[in-house]
Amino acid sequence: MTTATWNLVVYAIAGDAKEHQAVLQAIDDMRAALTTDRCHIAVQVMAKGQTTRYWISSADKHRTEVLDAVDASHQAPLAAFLNLASKRFPANATALTLWAHGSGLDHVHDYRKKPGGPGGGGLGGAAPARGLLAGDQAARLRTPYARALSPRGRLDAWLPRHPGYGCRWGPDPNNGRFLTNVTMKKAIAASLTGHVDVLAINACWMATLEVEYELRHAAAAMVASQVYATAWPYGAIVEALAHRPDQTADELAQTLVAAVAAEIAAGKRDDAVSAFRCGAAMDALAGAFDTYAQQASGLIDTDWEAVRQAVMEDVQRLDDPYQADLASLVALLGKHDPRAQRAGQAVARQLDAMRIGNAVHHQHPGLHGMSIFCPKDLEVDLADAYAGTEFRANAWAAFLAKFQPRLAAS
Amino acid sequence: MHETSMDAHKPAGPTLATNGKHAPAPQLTRLTDSIELVAPPGCSASVVLKLVKRDDGHRYYAFWLVAGRHDLEAATVAYKHTGEDAIRCDLPQGMPLSAAALQPHLATYLDSLSEKGGDPPVITH
Numbered sequence: 001m002t003t004a005t006w007n008l009v010v011y012a013i014a015g016d017a018k019e020h021q022a023v024l025q026a027i028d029d030m031r032a033a034l035t036t037d038r039c040h041i042a043v044q045v046m047a048k049g050q051t052t053r054y055w056i057s058s059a060d061k062h063r064t065e066v067l068d069a070v071d072a073s074h075q076a077p078l079a080a081f082l083n084l085a086s087k088r089f090p091a092n093a094t095a096l097t098l099w100a101h102g103s104g105l106d107h108v109h110d111y112r113k114k115p116g117g118p119g120g121g122g123l124g125g126a127a128p129a130r131g132l133l134a135g136d137q138a139a140r141l142r143t144p145y146a147r148a149l150s151p152r153g154r155l156d157a158w159l160p161r162h163p164g165y166g167c168r169w170g171p172d173p174n175n176g177r178f179l180t181n182v183t184m185k186k187a188i189a190a191s192l193t194g195h196v197d198v199l200a201i202n203a204c205w206m207a208t209l210e211v212e213y214e215l216r217h218a219a220a221a222m223v224a225s226q227v228y229a230t231a232w233p234y235g236a237i238v239e240a241l242a243h244r245p246d247q248t249a250d251e252l253a254q255t256l257v258a259a260v261a262a263e264i265a266a267g268k269r270d271d272a273v274s275a276f277r278c279g280a281a282m283d284a285l286a287g288a289f290d291t292y293a294q295q296a297s298g299l300i301d302t303d304w305e306a307v308r309q310a311v312m313e314d315v316q317r318l319d320d321p322y323q324a325d326l327a328s329l330v331a332l333l334g335k336h337d338p339r340a341q342r343a344g345q346a347v348a349r350q351l352d353a354m355r356i357g358n359a360v361h362h363q364h365p366g367l368h369g370m371s372i373f374c375p376k377d378l379e380v381d382l383a384d385a386y387a388g389t390e391f392r393a394n395a396w397a398a399f400l401a402k403f404q405p406r407l408a409a410s
Numbered sequence: 411m412h413e414t415s416m417d418a419h420k421p422a423g424p425t426l427a428t429n430g431k432h433a434p435a436p437q438l439t440r441l442t443d444s445i446e447l448v449a450p451p452g453c454s455a456s457v458v459l460k461l462v463k464r465d466d467g468h469r470y471y472a473f474w475l476v477a478g479r480h481d482l483e484a485a486t487v488a489y490k491h492t493g494e495d496a497i498r499c500d501l502p503q504g505m506p507l508s509a510a511a512l513q514p515h516l517a518t519y520l521d522s523l524s525e526k527g528g529d530p531p532v533i534t535h
Contacts, residue, residue: 018524103529109465204525228495228525270442271525319495321461363442364493377463 005245006039006252007091008238009196011081013072013100014047015173022231023099029235031056038245040089041238044081046072048173053081055088072100073170073177075187082191095198095252096188096219098179099231102169102203104371105210105386108322110379169203181214182388188218195219197249199278200256204229205320207274208371209289210391216282221253221356223275226371227319227364230269233259250277250356257357264361272360274369281354286394288350289330289372292343293395296334300402306336308410311403312376316366322375322385327351327368372396378408434502436512438519441496447487449479453500455507459516459533461495469531471497471516476507509533 008030014020023045030041034056041056051070055063070077086094170178179187188196199219201211207224215222236259241247247255253275260273276282299307316328330347334340351370358369373385373396382400386392441458449456460474474496477487489496497519499512516531 022524101529103464110463228523230524317493319461319493321463321494325493363440366493379463 002037002090004038004040004089004091005093006241006247007085007089007094008039008041008097008241009082009085009094010041010043010097010099010234011078012043012045012097013170013173014045015101015171020045020047026231026234027054027056029233030238031062033235033239034058034242035239036242036245039238039241040091042081042085042089044077046070046077046173051077053084057089069174071175071177072172073175073179073183075179075183075190078179078184078187079190082188082193082196086192093197093249093252094193095200095249096196097200097202097232098169098184099202100169101171102201102206102229104205104208104320104323105373105389108373108375108385109381110377111381169201169206180388181211185215185218188215197221198223198252198256200224200232200253202229202232205318205323205371207272207369208323208373209286209326210373210386210389212276212278212370213282213286213391213394214389216278219278220249221275222278223253223256223273223357225271225273226323226325226360226367226369227272229271229273232256232273233263236262250275254357257359261357261359264359270361270363272358272364272367274358275356276370277354277356281350285347285350285354286391288343288347289326290395292330292334292340292347293399295337295340295343297395297399297402299334299337299340300399300406303336304406304410307333307403308407310335311374312407315374318364318367318371320371321377322373322380323371324374325367326370326372328366329372329374373400375400375404376407378404380404434505436502436505436515437500438515439498440523441489441491441498444491445489445498447475447477447489447498448484449477450500451479451482452502453479454503454505455479455501457499457501457507457512458489459497459499459512462534464529467529469520469529470534471531472534473509509535 012023014023027043034041035058037058043054043056045052046069049069051067053065053067082094082096169184195217196219198221199215200223204225205227207226212222212224237256240255240259241252257273257275260269263269296307310333314332316325318325327348330344334344351368355369360367382397382404386397391397447456447458456477457473458475459471461469462472463470475487475489477485479485497516499515501507505511513531513533516533520531
């Protein structure tokens, strides 16, 4: 087989029959749209009790392999599939799409709900236990999702979650566990190429600075959504790629955004998607934001009312209760302070410079493609939310740690 | 009761309750703009549920606004949309206003949206 320009690798979780049908429809659409031998498509679908691989190329239209279930919360299956795809379909570049449920930062919970640990592990004390199960574990088992799990899955569901931190992508349909962004990063790094060219996460709320910073060296460009996301138009994406298979990573990221934008314009969907350059550009963004956050932290002491007003009332929120639009934040928090204003403008300039594409339905006004963790909730365990992530060293973590008790005291 | 332009918010048809009788079903819609909340004719109240918290496995919605109605007399409450997730529920007459009564309808509605962040909802109270 000759070396193609692009491999589109789709790594998907089908948690129920409806989701499985959606993935199968996408596979049909992609197969119909693939009209060139310069691109190949590899799909791994992890469903309950079974994993299926689909190898799609114009020459050898469609091959299917059925395997036993794999644990999608571990790094090994993702790294193995990336390796197998690159061997089976040699290509100059790889676009990896991770298609499942997501929620941005993973370990966002209240202090009092922090599991286990001496003294309860959180500032709010131990998790309340009732019988053999903690309250939240028992509640988890009563959900329709838990009832649908296998006996082994139910067992895993009430066991304490493994100590991974980062974005929550999944869950694995057999054990209910999630792939964190740290594990996602390690999986891509452990693959033969050590990175992909485009990383596209088709899941809710993953277009956050924290997630994209964690994954900045995993890809040249990243595509994700700030809001509740629905399935992307995979057939249209492959059609555009087949029409112009020599796209750069930036251009393919733009192709993805354009395909979603076309559906938004046609009234077929109401979500959002954005694309950013990663690597050094993301380092520069995080650095600029660190400087800005230091300035903003000082304002908690000197201009508390303006800080409170900005965070609690003015900054553009989205449909996740813990996130705010990054561009809106740096424009509004500190707008009365010249130093904070200059630092915020530097963040905005960098964000504009690295944004490759952004498509937003009109029901999400004021979204600029990237979010930031900015809870208004006094009970959110801030340290745990950032634990294990590279972003925890950013001055924004210190801002939040200072803001929360000040808000509680006000 | 006369029909008005509010028919767009007319409650969905009755659903079959577990006892075999038809139970009134609320009409749910996601709010995407600021509105003046008024319960439509035929409804006893309009409620806004706002997503206030989530954790490993659940989305927690709180009662954010309630606007009541009795016959032609209806309260009007301003709702300012901030971009956060808010669900409007128009409760038909006869349906109790409670978290327990609304919860299954909220779960069904959110499930129908096929979103990729779809943890089961819990209405806090």
